[in-house]
Amino acid sequence: MGDKKDHKKVKAPKPYFKDVWPEGDEPATPAPAPAPAPDRKPATKMGRMALKKEGMMANIVKGHYSLRLHNVAGDFTSDQLHAIADTATKYAKGKVHLTSRQSIEIPCMDVTALDAARDDLEANDCTTGLCGPRVRTVPACQGMTVCPWGNIDTKAIAAEIDRRYMGRVLAGKFKFAVTGCHNDCQLVEARDMGITGGVRVTWLEDPCIQCKICVRNCKHDALKLEGDKIVVNYDNCQSCGVCVHSCPQDSWGFERIYTMTFGGLFKTGNVRVGREVLPPATSRKQLFRVIDATIDWYDQHADSKRMERFADTLERVGWDDFTEYVRAAYDAED
Numbered sequence: 205m206g207d208k209k210d211h212k213k214v215k216a217p218k219p220y221f222k223d224v225w226p227e228g229d230e231p232a233t234p235a236p237a238p239a240p241a242p243d244r245k246p247a248t249k250m251g252r253m254a255l256k257k258e259g260m261m262a263n264i265v266k267g268h269y270s271l272r273l274h275n276v277a278g279d280f281t282s283d284q285l286h287a288i289a290d291t292a293t294k295y296a297k298g299k300v301h302l303t304s305r306q307s308i309e310i311p312c313m314d315v316t317a318l319d320a321a322r323d324d325l326e327a328n329d330c331t332t333g334l335c336g337p338r339v340r341t342v343p344a345c346q347g348m349t350v351c352p353w354g355n356i357d358t359k360a361i362a363a364e365i366d367r368r369y370m371g372r373v374l375a376g377k378f379k380f381a382v383t384g385c386h387n388d389c390q391l392v393e394a395r396d397m398g399i400t401g402g403v404r405v406t407w408l409e410d411p412c413i414q415c416k417i418c419v420r421n422c423k424h425d426a427l428k429l430e431g432d433k434i435v436v437n438y439d440n441c442q443s444c445g446v447c448v449h450s451c452p453q454d455s456w457g458f459e460r461i462y463t464m465t466f467g468g469l470f471k472t473g474n475v476r477v478g479r480e481v482l483p484p485a486t487s488r489k490q491l492f493r494v495i496d497a498t499i500d501w502y503d504q505h506a507d508s509k510r511m512e513r514f515a516d517t518l519e520r521v522g523w524d525d526f527t528e529y530v531r532a533a534y535d536a537e538d
Contacts, residue, residue, distance in 0.1 A: 244319075244322075246319055247260070247315055247316075247318035247319050247322075248315055248316060248319075253336075255269060255315075255318075256335045256336060257334060257335065257336050258332055258334060259271065259272040259273070259274070259332035259333040259334045259335060260272070260318055260332065261309075261335060263311060263312060265312070267314060267315050268311075268312055268313060268314055268315070269313050269314075269315060269318060270301070270309045270310065270311040270312075270313070271309065271310045271313055271318065271321060271322070271325075271332060272303070272307060272308075272309045272332060272333035272334070272335070273288065273307055273308045273309070273310075273325070273330055273331070273332060273333055274307070274330075274331045274332060274333040274334070274341065274370075275306065275307055275308070275333075275341065276341075276342060276344075276359070276362050276363050276366045277306065277342065277343065277344035277358065277359045277362040277363070277382070278306030278307075278343060278344065279359065280308070281329075283328060283329075284328060284329060284330050286328075287324065287325060287327075287328030287330055288300060288308060288310065288325070288330060290324070291310060291321050291324050291325055292310045294321075294324070295310075295313055295314075295317040295320065295321040295324075296310050296311065296312045296313040296317070296321075297311070297312045299311065299312070305340065305341050305343045305379070306341070306343040306344075307333055307341050334370075334371055336377070337373060337374055337375060337376045337377055337508070337511050338371050338372055338373045338374055338377065338378070339369040339370055339371060339372045339374065339378045339380070339499075340370075340377055340378065340379050340380075341366075341370070342362040342365045342366050342370070342380045342381070342382065343362070343380075343381050343382070343390055344358040344359055344361070344362040344381070344382035344383070344384075344390065345358055345382070345383050345384050345389040345390055346358070346359070346384070347359055347382075347384035347401065348384055348401070351384060351385075352449055353384070353385045353387060353445065353446075353449055354384030354385055354401065355384055355385050355401035355402050355403050355445045355460060355461075356382075356384055356399075356401030356402075356460055356462065358382045358383065358384045358401065361382050361399060361462075361488070361491070362380075362382050364488075364492065365380050365382075365495065368492075368495075368496075369495075369499060372499070374499075374502060374503055374506065374508075375502070375503070375506030375507060375508035375510075375511060375512050375517070376506065376508075376511045376512055376513045376514070377513070378396045378397075378499070378502065378514060379395045379396050379397075380395060380396065380397050380398070380399070381394075381395040381398050381399070382398075382399045382401075383398070383399070383400050383401065384400075384401045385400070385401055385402070385444060385445060386400065386402065386442060386443075386444040388400065391470075392465060392468070392478070393465050393468050393477050393478040394468045394469070394470035394475075394477070394478070395465075395468045395470075395478065396466075396467070396468060396469070396478075396502075396513070396514040396515070397464065397465070397466055397468075397478070397495065397498055397514075398464070398465040398468060398478050399462050399463070399464055399491070400462070400463040400464075400465070401445075401460065401461075401462065401463075402442075402443035402444065402445060402460075402461045402462075402463055402484060403443055403444075403445040403448055403458035403459065403460055403461065404443055404458060404459045404461055405436065405441070405443070405445075405447060405448060405456050405457070405458045406436075406456065406457040406458070407433075407434045407435075407436060407455065407456060407457075408454075408455045408456060408457055409433065409455075411453045411454055411455045412434060412453060412455040413453055413455075414429060414432055414434075415452070415453075416429055417450050417451060417452065418434065418446075418447035418450060418451055418455075418456070419434070421446050421447065421450045422446060422447060423444075423446070424440045424441065424442050424444070425437070425440050426438070426440040426441040426442070427447060434455075443461060443463075443484070445458070459486060460486075461484035461485065461486055462484055462485040462486075462488075462491045463480060463484045464480065464482060464484070464485065464491070464494060465478030465479060465480055466478055466479055466480075466481060466498065466514075466518070466526070466530075467479055467514060467515040467518045467523075468515065469513060469514075469515040469516075471513075474515075476515045479523070481523065481526070481527045481530070481531075482494065482527075482530060482531060482534050483534075485534070487538060489538045490534060490538065493533040493534065493536055494530050494533050494534050496533065497529055497530045497532070497533035498530055500529075501526055501529045501530065502514050502517060505517050505521045505525075507520075
């Protein structure tokens with residue numbers, strides 16, 4: 205048997221909570237819901253696949269559907285939740301389903317009730333989601349606007365992705381995910397494109413009191429106290445930000461970065477882990493140039509007849525071709 209000390213429980217690091225939001229880091233205002241489409245065709249006149257494109261999926265009982273709602277980063281207001289509950293009670297069985305991608309569905313709704321239900325929801329700023337081969341709802345963790353470990357404003361990034369791409373028709377479904385730190389609450393490496401927040405740190409000597417909290421909390425052996433200085437081993441540093449968030453003296457300068465993974469897929473019998481083929485982006489402009497290029501490359505190369513997923517297109521066409529394309533966008537000037 206091994207020595208008991210080998211199995212000593214390691215305590216999780218504790219963040220140093222701030223009294224106010226950092227300047228410029230106040231919580232972002234949620235993006236407004238998109239306006240309903242004009243001259244909408246009645247649901248009873250639409251086929252099953254047409255309804256699915258607009259976020260209404262057939263249930264096991266003939267003539268009944270689940271109505272999927274659009275949202276960004278899992279956010280609903282209390283007024284919206286009341287409206288959703290009222291709609292579920294009035295037009296369905298009084299139940300809702302929370303999806304794995306942070307949305308809400310109202311199941312067991314008769315096709316004859318879909319139009320009235322959508323009208324009631326839209327009157328309360330709730331719009332239907334979508335399905336099929338297109339860019340889907342963008343999930344995100346709460347990020348730095350709420351979570352003490354968050355390194356980036358995940359909600360603002362998710363809202364911008366949603367504004368630019370939500371519903372764009374592609375060869376197959378395309379899923380984004382945004383997470384604020386290396387805890388990866390959104391499993392971004394299992395998505396077509398994942399974004400993880402990090403920080404590149406610089407130790408600031410003047411405010412530091414050599415308390416060693418950052419050294420003790422670092423899980424990657426990237427920090428050492430040598431004399432009266434904190435030395436960073438950048439080969440070991442994972443840009444997780446634990447040193448920044450646990451420091452009571454604000455003794456760390458930092459630059460926010462966005463690690464990008466591509467080609468993840470979580471499907472039975474076909475699981476792929478997303479790859480990092482570029483260095484982290486250091487600005488939102490650079491990040492969105494790469495996102496634009498990723499969507500464009502997939503649109504140009506994917507086999508729409510097979511509803512080919514992004515990961516399969518990468519394997520068929522080649523990672524080198526894709527990397528060259530997005531690298532040009534990454535290197536372009538702001």
